[in-house]
Amino acid sequence: MTTNTLFSTAIAAMDAEAASFGALFGDQQAVAARRLELKPELLLEAERFLDQIKTGRRRLSAFQEAMSSSDFPLYLADSLDRQLYGAYTASTPTWxxxxxxxxxxxxxxxxxxxxxxxxxxxxxxxxxxxxxxxxxxxxxxxxxxxxxxxxxxxxxxxxxxxxxxxxxxxxxxxxxxxxxxxxxxxxxxxxxxxxxxxxxxxxxxxxxxxxxxxxxxxxxxxxxxxxxxxxxxxxxxxxxxxxxxxxxxxxxxxxxxxxxxxxxxxxxxxxxxxxxxxxxxxxxxxxxxxxxxxxxxxxxxxxxxxxxxxxxxxxxxxxxxxxxxxxxxxxxxxxxxxxxxxxxxxxxxxxxxxxxxxxxxxxxxxxxxxxxxxxxxxxxxx
Missing domain, CATH: 3.90.1690 (phage-related protein like fold)
Structure with missing residues (x-):
């Protein structure tokens, strides 16, 4: 599949540049990445993960450790869902x-x-x-x-x-x-x-x-x-x-x-x-x-x-x-x-x-x- 090919190419490139990878994330993460390179079942899992993101079938719980509203107290301080209630209705005149x-x-x-x-x-x-x-x-x-x-x-x-x-x-x-x-x-x-x-x-x-x-x-x-x-x-x-x-x-x-x-x-x-x-x-x-x-x-x-x-x-x-x-x-x-x-x-x-x-x-x-x-x-x- 196209996604599989692209993902494999990306991993190969990262392995070829192991030194840069280690400089970014630390030597232990670089070694672990190289160990994961040749395991096809992990590649398949990664591909499935990306596909679920694109189709919207990935639950929000998978992103709980990502950004939440508590990370943006200033930007989200004022609600974007605001509405104005109308005034009370005036009494109908009868006089x-x-x-x-x-x-x-x-x-x-x-x-x-x-x-x-x-x-x-x-x-x-x-x-x-x-x-x-x-x-x-x-x-x-x-x-x-x-x-x-x-x-x-x-x-x-x-x-x-x-x-x-x-x-x-x-x-x-x-x-x-x-x-x-x-x-x-x-x-x-x-x-x-x-x-x-x-x-x-x-x-x-x-x-x-x-x-x-x-x-x-x-x-x-x-x-x-x-x-x-x-x-x-x-x-x-x-x-x-x-x-x-x-x-x-x-x-x-x-x-x-x-x-x-x-x-x-x-x-x-x-x-x-x-x-x-x-x-x-x-x-x-x-x-x-x-x-x-x-x-x-x-x-x-x-x-x-x-x-x-x-x-x-x-x-x-x-x-x-x-x-x-x-x-x-x-x-x-x-x-x-x-x-x-x-x-x-x-x-x-x-x-x-x-x-x-x-x-x-x-x-x-x-x-x-x-x-x-x-x-x-x-x-x-x-």
Whole structure:
């Protein structure tokens, strides 16, 4: 074989140059090499060894006395298998389902007016009698939008060293921050440290459930019925087409189980059981999980409080959040570079500090509007 011939030629050459061989490895190794020269079984073993190396069939244990990773502590100190985990997913905004979105012109307070109107049942007017003149009441709501910002700066060295493109997602983080800020701001309108915002939810307003019952199918049905029976200042029924249930993450599964139930059983006082198809509350009802409620409700009722809102697009809303006209969406900015290379070519960092800067600006505000269009419970049972 070709390999056998080459190997034999190499051994013969080494024997012919025994003096040089001995000088390299020592006299005892040279003598041992000459003794191995004329043994064909060792040549065959050497040929088999080389063949297994070429075909990849030689086990790694045959090289354990060769170089290992411990021989290169500096070269292999930094792993070549590196990866960047993505940031946590931002919470999905829900506030537009139960809060009316509006647009305002500037930073001054905006005024929202509501009137009772003159709607009502007509009364009989007898011959030559005059009809009754109706009067109306009015209410005013005010709020102003505010500016909210956040940003970051990256040094030139950080941008050069970013081999995993970690900093490319930072603008997306700013956009998610704006979304989170809106969602939490909405939560502050209807919640406080103990549950439903005590400024607007009370027994006097008729929108705080008696006894603060927990979220169950029967209590939810009672709350929906109460909301559907609302009347205006003239005792006219208020048309409510759809209802939004708002809970924190601690009640999400409970709310889903209530809405997804295919049937329920009603047990009468005498023990009779009535099986009713459907759950009796799912029609025109949607579950909204505001994940920022626990950051607002800090007094222990975050996992039990729940709210119902009439859909804000039908009639008067319970809540309103406004955005500055022309800036309805968050705006992302970057600082213009103030340095360029001699000979041409701008660079995206500053002259003095060699840093690149970006920021986000968002403008919004809001207010509670109508206490009739919502009802809530802190779920404590007291």
């Amino acid at each position: 537009r389902n139960y809060v009316r979105a509006a647009t305002v012109n500037d930073f001054r307070k905006v005024k929202r007016f509501a009137t009772s109107g003159v709607r009502g049942i007509l009364t009989e007017v007898k011959e030559l009698e005059e009809h009754k003149r109706r009067a109306q009441t009015e209410a005013k709501y005010e709020y102003a939008v505010k500016k909210y910002e956040a940003g970051f700066a990256l040094s030139w060295e950080m941008m050069i060293n970013d081999d995993l493109d970690m900093f490319l997602r930072l603008p997306r983080d700013l956009a998610d921050s704006a979304t989170d800020s809106e969602e939490r701001f909405a939560a502050t309108l209807f919640a406080d440290a103990t549950g439903p915002n005590a400024t607007y939810y009370s027994t006097g307003n008729g929108n705080l459930m008696t006894g603060n019952p927990p979220l169950t199918r029967s209590n939810l049905q009672l709350a929906i019925t109460t909301l559907m029976q609302r009347t205006d200042d003239n005792n006219n029924p208020i048309e409510i087409d759809a209802v939004e249930l708002v809970v924190g993450p601690g009640l999400t599964l409970t709310a889903r189980e209530i809405l997804d139930a295919k049937e329920y059983r009603a047990v009468a006082a005498n023990g009779d059981v009535t099986v009713i198809a459907g759950n009796g509350v799912a029609g025109n009802l949607r579950v909204n999980t505001n994940k920022w409620i626990p950051s607002v409700v800090t007094g222990g009722n975050a996992a039990t409080s729940w709210w119902l809102f009439a859909n804000p697009n039908s009639g008067r809303p319970a809540l309103e959040i406004g955005h500055l006209r022309g800036y309805e969406a968050p705006a992302l900015y970057e600082k213009l570079p103030d340095m360029r290379r001699i000979g041409g070519g701008e660079v995206p960092w500053s002259f003095n500090h060699e840093a690149a800067e970006k920021k986000i600006v968002h403008v919004f505000g809001g207010s509670f509007i109508d206490t009739r269009m919502t009802i809530a419970s802190n779920g404590s049972g007291v």
